[in-house]
Amino acid sequence: MINKESMSKRILILTPNPDHPSHHGRWPYVLDAYREALAGIDAEIFDQPWSEPIAEDFDLILPLVAWGYHNAPNSFIGAMTAMGAAERRVFNPPEIVSWNVDKRYLRDLAEAGVRIIPTLFTEGVTDEDVARARADFGQKALVLKPAISAGAKNTLIWEGEALSELKSEVRDVEDKKLAVPVGPAMIQPFMPAIRSEGEWSLIFFVGQFSHAVLKTPKSGDFRSQPDYDAHLRALTPPPEALALAQSAIDFIGRDRLLYARVDMVRAEDGGFCLMELELIEPDLYLTYDLEASMRFKDAVESAMLVCGCSSDHHVH
Incomplete structure (x- = not known):
C-alpha cells in the first residue's frame, strides 16, 4: 500500500482561461517566477486554467496567476464557488476571492x-453622475473606472463636460481602452x-x-x-x-x-x-x-x- 503521508505534496496554481487571453501576455513568466520562489519546497507544482474543472486532488490551490478573470467574472466566481463547495483547499479562500472580483x-x-479614496459608485457613468461627483469631491479632475477591471483597463482621468465628447474622440484600437466604462463603475477624485x-x-x-x-x-x-x-x-x-x-x-x-x-x-x-x-x-x-x-x-x-x-x- 502506498503511504500517502510520505508522498510529496501537490500544489496547483491557477492560470488564465485560454478562451480569454490575458492582455498582459506575460503570465508564463510570472508562473515561472513563482515556481522559482517555491524551488526546494516539499511539493510538486502543477498549473491549469481556472476555467477547467479540477479533476485531481491537491494539497493547496493558489489563484495566484488567474489573470483575465475580469473578462468572465461570473464564470470565475462560479469556478471559485465550485471549489468551495467541493471543500478544495484554496488559499486565498474562494469566498474572499469571489468578493474581491468586484471593486465595490x-x-x-x-x-x-x-x-478609501472618496468614491461614487454608479450603475453606469452618466453626465449627471459626473456633475454630482464634482460637487461632492470639490474638484474637476475625476477618475472613471469599471467596478470589474484589471490593469487600468478602461480607467481614465476625465476633466471634460459631456461624456459624448470622449466617445467621439475614439479613433483607433488603442484609444478604445480610454472609452467611458460600461456598466457598474466608480467615480473618484483624481489624487495628484x-x-x-x-x-x-x-x-x-x-x-x-x-x-x-x-x-x-x-x-x-x-x-x-x-x-x-x-x-x-x-x-x-x-x-x-x-x-x-x-x-x-x-x-x-x-x-x-x-x-x-x-x-x-x-x-x-x-x-x-x-x-x-x-x-x-x-x-x-x-x-x-x-x-x-x-x-x-x-x-x-x-x-x-x-x-x-x-x-x-x-x-x-
Whole structure:
C-alpha cells in the first residue's frame, strides 16, 4: 500500500482561461517566477486554467496567476464557488476571492472604517453622475473606472463636460481602452500624489507585512503598472501607510489570507487612502526584496500544513 503521508505534496496554481487571453501576455513568466520562489519546497507544482474543472486532488490551490478573470467574472466566481463547495483547499479562500472580483468591495471596507479614496459608485457613468461627483469631491479632475477591471483597463482621468465628447474622440484600437466604462463603475477624485509620489503597494504573507514597493508613473502618465513603464523600487513604507494596510488586512482576518497586496496613495492632508486590496492574482513584487521569495515560500509551506479555509469569515 502506498503511504500517502510520505508522498510529496501537490500544489496547483491557477492560470488564465485560454478562451480569454490575458492582455498582459506575460503570465508564463510570472508562473515561472513563482515556481522559482517555491524551488526546494516539499511539493510538486502543477498549473491549469481556472476555467477547467479540477479533476485531481491537491494539497493547496493558489489563484495566484488567474489573470483575465475580469473578462468572465461570473464564470470565475462560479469556478471559485465550485471549489468551495467541493471543500478544495484554496488559499486565498474562494469566498474572499469571489468578493474581491468586484471593486465595490471597497464599500465594505469604507463602512468598516478603512479609509478609501472618496468614491461614487454608479450603475453606469452618466453626465449627471459626473456633475454630482464634482460637487461632492470639490474638484474637476475625476477618475472613471469599471467596478470589474484589471490593469487600468478602461480607467481614465476625465476633466471634460459631456461624456459624448470622449466617445467621439475614439479613433483607433488603442484609444478604445480610454472609452467611458460600461456598466457598474466608480467615480473618484483624481489624487495628484499618484503622479508626483506614486502608488504604494504593501505586500503581506499570512497576515504579516513582508515588503513595500513604491510605483511612480512615467512623466505625463497616471498608471503605476510596470506595463506602462512606471518606475518601481522597494522602500520602507511610512508608518501611516503601514497602519492603513494593516487595518485592511484586519478587516478580512490575518489568518484568512495567504497573500495580499494593499495599494494606496497619499491624500492632500498627508495621510493615505486605500486604492485597492488585491487578493486574487496580484504581482507580489518578489524580485524587489531579497528575502521576499523566502517569506513567500515559508507562507506556502505553512498553508499546506494548516489552510485558513474555515467557514467563519468577515466578507459578504
